[in-house]
Amino acid sequence: MQLYPLFRKALFSRDAEWSHDFTLRQLQHCNSGPLHKLIYQRLPVKPVNVLGLTFPNPVGLAAGLDKNGTCIKALAALGFGFIEVGTVTPKPQQGNDKPRMFRLPEHEALINRMGFNNDGVDALVARVQEAGFKGILGINIGKNKDTSEADGNLDYLYCLEKVYPHASYVTVNISSPNTPGLRAFQHGTHLTSLLAALKQKQQTLTQEHMKYVPILVKISPDMDKEQILGFAQAIQEHDIDGVIATNTTLDRSKVESAEHANEAGGLSGQPLTDRSTQVIKWLREALPDSIPIIGAGGISSPDQAKEKLAAGAQLIQIYTGFIYQGPALIKSIVNSL
Structure with a gap:
């Protein structure tokens, strides 16, 4: 793990998406066997009981890193209390044109406009079954780009039915800025129609599989x-x-001077820290304690993790901070809690 700064230096000399794909290919070799033991981080157990599940620690991996579920066991070996894979869509899709991922190292940030590039829900489910992972696994679902807003609910319901037996929880992604029209599902009748359909499907699937799988919305x-x-x-x-x-x-207000600030896509990392914490505070004021919040966005230190928890989150997720700091970030946060 101490070698990560050298590893990062080499990766950061290459295109961001190439480095991402290369890293995932290497991690696939670490899902089992001697390499699995080599990357394993033994961390203290600091359990959190949320959503009817017992998380071994509150630090999870956010969706987007392992979209296709190829590295679940390797990522878990690094010490994450839970893994979230996806976003996955009903049909495979290539995503947006490249280049579509950019580093802003002076801000410890990334901009991406990947566009839900993934192998499709059937391929993901097959990999999850093959992995046989016994830890807590979230599966993040979305809609295909060529599915109209009017038919968007159908994509979410299709994915929910496919992943339900294999997920510890399911995340409904209606907030990526990289699929046209997706954020419309966060408001008004789009939102209420989708939530009602998801809840009805969840009730049906609970009876069918004799298993209740929580649904979260990102x-x-x-x-x-x-x-x-x-x-x-x-x-x-x-x-x-x-x-x-x-x-x-x-929002680009905190990165205006950066080289790639004008690239289209979603900005993650340090510039997002304060805003995501504010959203958590608003949600916590409005929601009962029985509805948990997972805090994500700009966590790259134990103090920032604690800020998210103090704002009202019960669990946290990291992604961009993990890219910049490596597995040591997981360990330092868990040890500090």
Whole structure:
């Protein structure tokens, strides 16, 4: 693990998406066998009981790193208390044109406009079954780019049915800025229609599989307080199990001078820290304690993790901070809690 700064230096000399794909290919070799033991980090158990599940520690991996579920066991070996894979869509899709991922190292940030590139839900489910992972696994679902807003609910319901037997929880991604029209599902009748359909499907699948799988919704940091409070009311009315706050932002006010600041896509990392924490605070004020929040966005230190928890999150997720700091970040956060 001490070698990560050297490893990062080599990776950061290459294109961001090439480095991402290369790293995943190497991690695939670490899912089992001697290499699995080589990357294993033994961390103290600091359990958190949320969503009817016992998380061995509150530090999870956010969706987007392992979209296709190729490295689940390797990532878990690094010490994550839970892994979230995806976003996955009904049909495979290539995503947006390359280049579509950019580093802003002076801000410890990334901009991506990947566009839900993934192998499709059937391929993901097959890999999850093959992995046989016994830890807590979240599966993040979305809609295909060529699916109309009018038919968007059908994509989410299709994916929910496919992943339900294999997930510890399911995250509904309606907040990526990189699929046209997706964020419309965060508001008004789009939102209430989707939540009602998901809840009805969840009830049916619970009876079918004799297993209750919680549904969480991942939201954008770009909504104002009034919109956040409206969202909070809707998920209470439809008995949704939890919220992940937040996804990436379109705001560039904190990175205006950066080389890639004008690239289209969602910004993640340090520039997002304060905004995502504010969204968590608004949600916590509006939601009962029975609806948990997973805090994500700009966590790259134990203090920032504690800020998210103090704001009202029960669990946290990291991604961009993990890219910049490596497995040592997981260990330092868990040890500090």
